[in-house]
Amino acid sequence: MRKRGDGCRVAGLLGLVSLVSLMSGSAAAQVAETFGLADHRLPVVEKAESRPLSERLGLDLDAGRDLVGQVMLPPVDVERLLEEDAAQEPWDKVLRWGVGRDIAVEMTDGVWHDLPGLGRLWVVDVVAAEAMAMRIQFSDMNLPEGAQLYAYSVADSTKVAGPYAGTGLFDTGEFWGPTLLGDQVRIELFVPRAADLQVGMHHRYFRVGRIQHMYRDPVQEAFLKGEFGDERGAGSCHNDVSCYPGWADVAKASAGIGWVNSNSLWCSGTMLNTTANDQTPYWLTANHCLSTAGDAQSAEIYWLYQRNGCGGSIPSVASVPQSATCQLMGTGSASDYTLLMIRGELPTGLFWAGWYSGTVSNGQDTACIHHPSGDYKRISFGTKGSNTTNFVRINWYDGPTEPGSSGSGIFRTNTQQLYGQLCCGISACGSETWDDYGYFFRSYPNISSLLAAGSDDN
Structure with a gap:
């Protein structure tokens, strides 16, 4: 599993370093930004349930x-794998949920x-x-x-x-x-x-x-943790995003992503609007999650993986709408960002999140929507602390993050505009301290032409 130790140690200087403003007053007035956009596409006609070819040909393979x-x-050895997962560095927010195995067919x-x-x-x-x-x-x-x-x-x-x-x-x-x-x-x-x-x-x-x-089933693990105190699954300190109706739209832009490196890994991310409001399916996550064309091609995005209302039922991750395969549009380790364009079919009823490309003041009230431990969607609240050139620190006061949260967006609560994505940090249930986020202010110049008007996504 890829680690974020070195990157987080660099970002760990955030508490000691302040960023001198890099933009003049006149430039700041021209900061690029967008606001969220609701899905205005026509509903997708549901496909008929698929059947195996053998069944359609009349073959009874169970005979x-x-x-x-x-x-x-x-x-x-699942217990050994879970012990390895539990022993990973506390700042690593990528979740392993499957292992690669050789076979000869x-x-x-x-x-x-x-x-x-x-x-x-x-x-x-x-x-x-x-x-x-x-x-x-x-x-x-x-x-x-x-x-x-x-x-x-x-x-x-x-x-x-x-x-x-x-x-x-x-x-x-x-x-x-x-x-x-x-x-x-x-x-x-x-x-x-x-x-x-x-x-x-x-x-x-x-x-x-x-x-x-x-080897992991996030829904089953959440049940085990709640009913039997099992150590797996997201902790009990998290906030259910479905209990915050003011964030219902942004929650529809946030999703989980599974992909294959050497193993099967899980992160979070956010679909972004363009200044053209053209609903191009650009999706922002972290460079330490996905960084190659092969990673992107193996990606599966899991939408609307959340309760159907506050206190409602938890869906199986296999039952929620999915989009398969992406194209790598841009990536960079300096501010730990990756921008994908989703090539697979998009379900309707989603949301394109707005973003802000300027600097953000210390003390800014902030929210993060994410999938801790690959579990259903949660929301955390904090304030922006100091920042280095490429990273901002968020000090949490209500809800942390966990492995599986990497790549998730942070939003200014007053405008619900994204201004970073999760890199790493030490927060956890029982330790709602801080996490570091790649600064969208630094990532934006590398992808500004894409976000000005979407690529051909047909």
């Missing part, structure tokens, strides 16, 4: 064990089914015993014309990933499939008759050499 191949990995591991007049269907189950959820990495993919690849959870076949064709999502032959619930993912490959006759049944159309094994 016998020999109808589906299987490649299986043993369980992971060959074409000979699957079972071929003849489809008279159509072609053939290849089926294999990839099992990671006791996983909460899984992601599959497909590589060396080069499917012939008409071939289609699908993947779905055996436990919940209503969410079918695909069809993938040719060389995959990014035309590189390599990509991560979405997070699928349970410990058993079924892969189905359809090859049309013409292509099958050319290459034969043992041709390698793609390779699966790595998976992500999710």
